[in-house]
Amino acid sequence: MPLRGIVPPLVTPLLDNDTLDVAGLERLIEHVISGGVHALFLLGTTGEFASLSYKIREDLIRLSCQFAKGRVPVLVGISDSAFTESLNLARKAALYGADAVVITPPYYFSSGQPELLEYLKRTMVQMPLPLFVYNMPVHTKVMFAPETVRAAADIPGIIGIKDSSANLAYFNQVQYLLKHRPDFTFMVGPEEITAEFVMMGGHGGVNGGANMFPKLYVDLYNAAAAHDLPKVMALRDKVLQISTSIYNVGQFGSSYLKGLKCALSVMGICNDFMAEPFHRFNEPERKIIQEALEKIDYKSLL
Template sequence: MQPNFSMPLRGIVPPLVTPLIDNETLDVAGLERLIEHVIAGGVHGIFLLGTTGEFASLSYKLREELIRLSCGFVKGRVPVMVGISDSAFAESLNLARKAAQYGADAVVITPPYYFESGQPELLEYLNRIMKDMPLPLFIYNMPVHTKVMFAPETVRAAAEIPGIIGMKDSSANLAYFNQVRYLLRERPDFTFMVGPEEITAEFVLMGGHGGVNGGANMFPKLYVDLYKAAAARDFDTLLPLQQKVMQISTGIYKVGKFGSSYLKGLKCALSVMGICSDFMAEPFHRFNDPERKRIEQVLEELNYQELL
């Protein structure tokens, strides 16, 4: 099973937020504006239904609608990857089939969550699900939410399963990255991308292929330029871009008090910028006026119009 894009996939792939009007209604106009915004910024792909897309809080009906509309808006201009993570094996496959039906290019899966899996169980799970998988698959290492990580040796073994073409790592652990990269040293075609944008530049400098960065929803060109500078080892260009990324991280993502503050800040900023609604799926809620005013202030301090 070969992807219809060159491997390894390189660059910036924003994990798209899911614009919502309410818990069961997509902000369709906002979704289209957001997709046009990130494509105009030069991104190298789009990732639907990841952590930033609030997948675990969305109904299956809404997930299917998001895939259908997004693939229609993208029109094949960049690869579309769809998160199919679920605690139920059958639901992951059902979503993968919907993704294939609507024209997505690949799917992305975390370890099944709730009960913690052993590494042999993870490999068995991947082998079983790939027998019926209609699209190439990226594994997604997200131990903070799934309670289990893909051990480096498991990643190496998974890379030998037909149809598994890459990995997104959100562990924020560069030592882990180096272990995985060493074990995959004879697989230059296997895509390896990082989630946390704060370490994307270091990751690319160390041989990683790019970033699945939430901030690219807001400022796609900034993150694309960051990637290009790191790939070219152009430190004079890279350092001020990294400063902007850290300003976003410490400003927009830290306004709230809880684990959801990253996503609340991101969605609020997109709303302030006029791109899409900031409604959050239950059990979360959008920022109130005091927090929104703080986000507006951070955007002004960033001179955000210059980043577009």
């Protein structure tokens, strides 16, 4: 510790609402590992976890650990509105060989910061694996405040945080409060700020685009860690081109996920079926994604 580098939040390849695209999942895992990623993160936002049945979640954990073959650490999202279900997922993750689990604040009911800290303490009493906290306020409507993160770092078994707030002021506050804990992993979600985050002392990125172009994001991380600013600027431009062209088709709230899955389908990696309530892009949008990939010259990034 700390875990460093690029950790793709793996998409969940599906054939229908309750069936994994198993061949696609294996291709995807081989694709990202061969691109040099440092770990895998299952059942995050990009993995559509909240739309998946527990059967699908368990199948995904089992098969992903099997396909990873111990080559990189496997992190498993166990976020749920029900405490018992989070623990059940954690036990399945431990059973199938995952290395750590990741949890957001419980969603639906709004928790105060003292309640969140109590929740983490109670969780860790029964947790079979090390745990990362996941700050995702846009979806959970609750955030782990900087002081709560500092206190959580003192709970045995909590080993890091993934922050998807896209707030560099938040990063600075948390980093300052954790300066006595260089072993505590601090990673960022939004790929648009990953380079700046790493150059400011962050440990890496949990970047959705690494599903498509793992080597690009690994190269960006390495350049940022080395403070190679000219290389950072060149690679960051490519990341921003991907972000603005692939993730914004149709201007839906779901455009990021639809665009990412559609791109993976165009690239021949996995199926682009979306779990309800969303549907995959239709042919007009798919054509836009295909043209965007060609404009990016995506084959040169593989």
